[in-house]
Amino acid sequence: MRRKKKIIIAVAIAxxxxxxxxLVSLFFLGVGxxxxxxxxxxxxxxxxxxxxxxxxxxxxxxxxTVYGTKINATEFLGVMTGxxxxxxxxxxxxxxxxxxxxCIAVLKNDGFYTVFNLENEEKTIELYEKLLxxxxxx
Numbered sequence: 001m002r003r004k005k006k007i008i009i010a011v012a013i014a015x016x017x018x019x020x021x022x023l024v025s026l027f028f029l030g031v032g033x034x035x036x037x038x039x040x041x042x043x044x045x046x047x048x049x050x051x052x053x054x055x056x057x058x059x060x061x062x063x064x065t066v067y068g069t070k071i072n073a074t075e076f077l078g079v080m081t082g083x084x085x086x087x088x089x090x091x092x093x094x095x096x097x098x099x100x101x102x103c104i105a106v107l108k109n110d111g112f113y114t115v116f117n118l119e120n121e122e123k124t125i126e127l128y129e130k131l132l133x134x135x136x137x138x
Contacts, residue, residue: 044095047081057107061128089113
């Protein structure tokens with residue numbers, strides 16, 4: 001009887017831990033952007049990249065974006081990260097919340113785009129305006 005009780009307690013603890021990890025993931029996973037005069041860093045689940053400011057050719061805002069085909073990308077909790085392809089950007093790096101079709105596209109001097117957004121359109125547009133000012137592209 002004691003062994004069965006220990007097993008039930010262990011299973012209950014394991015399920016509580018799994019639930020806690022999933023809840024933490026829901027609140028802390030997403031796309032994060034840090035920008036300084038020297039570089040732009042994009043952090044997302046399973047992918048992060050840093051772009052030197054000297055590599056940035058242009059920054060554009062796109063709305064109603066079709067993110068295209070995943071080439072070597074993953075999708076976790078609605079965030080798509082990795083290599084993708086679409087008609088607008090060709091082959092590009094994606095760090096997007098798929099539920100938000102407004103995104104920021106950074107074209108680097110190697111001709112490659114990095115496309116990202118925040119959890120909603122308003123925050124994405126606000127970030128876009130800050131980036132234009134920071135990198136003096138407006």
